[in-house]
Amino acid sequence: MRALIAAATGLAVALALVLTITAIGSPAGKTSPKPLLTTIPEHP
Template sequence: MRALVAAAIGLAAAFALILAVTAVGAPSGETSPEPLLTTVPGPKK
């Protein structure tokens, strides 16, 4: 029975966290036009 209560509390906490993040929304701003480099550029020829 304790495990069931603990699972319900954990599920409710996770759901509340998801609702809070959704309510806050995405941060305002804009993305950078520069692409992100995923590798080190080699020597220029």
């Protein structure tokens, strides 16, 4: 029974944290206009 209570408490804390982060929103900032290189450029 203690394990069930601990699991429910942990789940409630995690859910509260997610909802808090969602309510605050993403931090203000801008993304780089340059695309990220995902491959190694070929050498001649």
